[in-house]
Amino acid sequence: MTERFHTIDGEILMNQPLSPIRFVVEGLLSHGLHLLAGAPKSGKSWLALWLSVTVAKGEEVWGNRVQQGTTLYLCFEDSRLRIQNRLFDITEDAPPNVHFCEESVRLGEGLEERIGQFILEHPDTVLIIIDTLQMIRRPAMDNSYANDYADLTALKRLADQNRIAILLIHHLRKQKDDDPFNRISGTTGLSGAVDTSFTLVEERRGSGRATLSCIGRDIEYRELGLRRNESNVWELVSDSREHPELLLPDIVFLVSDFMKDKSEYHGTPAELSELISREENRISDRMVSRLLLQNTEELAGHGIRAVTRRSSGRRIIDLYADSRSDDGDDSADKNDTAPV
Template identity: 25%
Template sequence: MNNNAFGIKRLSEVTPSSETPFLIEGLVHRTATMIYGRPKAGKSFVALSAAMALGEGTPWLGREVEAKNTLLWALDPGQEDETWQRFNTANGAKESRLFITDVRPEDTDEWWAEFSDVLLSTGVEVLIVDNLSALLGRGSYNNDADVRPALGRLQALLDEGIAIVLVHHAGKFNEEQGSQKSPMGSTAIEAWGRQFVQVTDDQELRILRVYGNNTPEKELGIALNFNGEGDDGAFVTLIGEEETVAMSAEHEELVAKARARWESRKERQKKQGRSPQQKAGKKLETVRAPKTNGIPERIIDALRENPVGMGWNELDKAVTGASGAKSKAANEMVQAGTLTRSKEGNRTIYRLAR
C-alpha cells in the first residue's frame, strides 16, 4: 500500500496549523458554529451583531475581529426587510462587507451545487444561516433521516472553506430544570457543530453560554439593546464573563475530584440498589428461582374442579406444560403442604390440602 496516497504519516511528524480555530476568539469558529435559544431570547440579534462585526472588522464582545465577506441567509418570511431595518437602526456601515439573501433553497443536489459555486465565485467567507428549520422543509428536527441531508449540504460548504454560523432553537422549556441545555432535535444537530453559543434571557440580562471543542465552557453576560446601541458591538454590551468549566487542572486536584466523584457514585448506586454487587445478587436470585411457568396455579385450578382428588394421569392431562415440570411442581407442592398425596389401590391420588 502506498501510504502517501492516503496521507498516512506518524502522528509525531504532523506539522500543526498555526492558524487560530476562531474567526472571533473563543466565540465564532472558523468552521461550524451554532447559535441557539428559545424564541424571543435574542439569538437572531446576537447573530446579526456578530455578522456586522465580521462584515466591518470591528471588535465584538471584547475580541478583535478581522473583516470577512459575510453573507446572512435570511430564511424566515419578511426577514430580509426586518434585518435591513435592524442594520440601519444600529448605524451599519455602508462599506460593510456584510451581504444578505432571502433565496429559498431547493431540495436538489443541482441547486446546492450552483449555490456553492456562486458563494465561491463571489468570495463569501462566512455564511450565517437563520435558521435551520427552513432547510428541513417539512422534515422534523427529531428525525435523523430529515436532518442529515440538510447538514450534509452545509458540510459540503464547510469542505469548500466557507465558515458557517447556524441559528437554531433550544430544547423545550422544563419547569423544574429551566431551559434545556442542548439544541432542539436529533443528536446529529449537536454533533455537527464545533462551537456553540446558547442564548438565554433573564429579564434585561442575556446569558451567552459558550462551549465547544477548543474552549472551556464559559458564560458571558450581555445587555441586548434592540435600539441598536451597544458598547461592544451592535446591540450588545458586555457585562461580565467567566469560565464555568475549566479545561485543565492540576493533576493531583483532578485525581482527587475524580476519586471523590467515584465514591459518591458508588454510594448513590448503593442507596438506589444499583451497585454491581446488588445487581449480581439479584441476578443470582433470579437464576436460582424455579421457573414454574404458572404450573402450580394450573394444578390448583384443576384440583379445585375435582375436590375428590385426581390420579396422576388425570392431573397430567388436565394441566398444560411439560410432564417433567408438572411432576416436579407437584412434588414441591406436596413438600410445601399445598397438596396431599396418598396411595389408594393402584393409584396415587392428589388433593388440595385442607
C-alpha cells in the first residue's frame, strides 16, 4: 500500500471546529512545555515555588486568571527543609493539592514514567515544575542542537498528551546580550523544543527588581517588570503590553449576552462583530469566525449552536439559541454548512 499524506484543504479547515489554546496562567503559560531561565540566585526558584502554590489555590497570577488544579514541584536542587522554610515565607497556608518531591531522577531513567504515574493518581494535574533542567538531563558526549532538542521531546509529548503545562527551570549564561533569550544556556535546540521561553534578569545582583521577558508560539512578546517583596514573592510593577483592550475577547460571554433575547441570528462576521463588540475594541471579521470555531463546546454549554456557511460568495454565521436550534434554517443549503 502506498503511503500518502492525509491533508485537509483550506476551506474545510476554516470551517472545522477546533479546541482553542488552553492556559494554566491566562496569556502566559499554556498547556505545553515551557522554559524559565535565570542567573544563579536570581530568584527563579522562589518564583517557581510561588507559582506552584498560587495555581493550586486558584488565585490570579499578576492579574491573570489561572486554571486551578493539582501542581507538582520537582525541587531537585533543594532539601525538604528549605522548601518548608520558603513556604512559610510566601504563604500562610499551602493547599493539599500542591505536591513536592526532592528525589532526583533523569530522563530515560524513570522520570517520564513517574510523571505519568503522578498524573494518573492526580487526574486534575495542571502544572508540573522541574527545578532544574540540568538535573534531569542524560549525560551526553556533546551539547549539540540535536541532543538539546531530543532531551525535551519526551517532556513535550507528556505535556501535550495530558493537556498540562510543564515548566523547566534553567540557567542563563554570564555574558551580556541585548537579547535575553540569547543568554539561555545551551543551544537554540532548547528554545526550539519548548512552546514558551521566559528569562528572569535582575537589574543588578540582589536589587530585588527584575524583568521577566516572555516569548512563545501561543503568546505575544511581553516584558513584565517585577519586584521581590519582603516575603520573597515577585510582584508585578509594569507590563509592556500597554493595550489590555487587545486581549482576545470572551466570545462566549459576548455571544451569550447578544442572544439572550433572540432565538436565532443570521449575518456576516462583520455584521456580528459590529453588534457584539465596542467601537474601541472592535473584533475583526476573521477573529469572530476563529473564536466561534474554537469555542463550540463552551457555546453549546450556554445553549447556543453556531453554524458557518457560504452564500453568494460571502461567509454567513447562523446562531441558534436553546432547543429552538433544532428547528434549523430551511433557507440554508444543508450540504454547504458546517457547525462552528
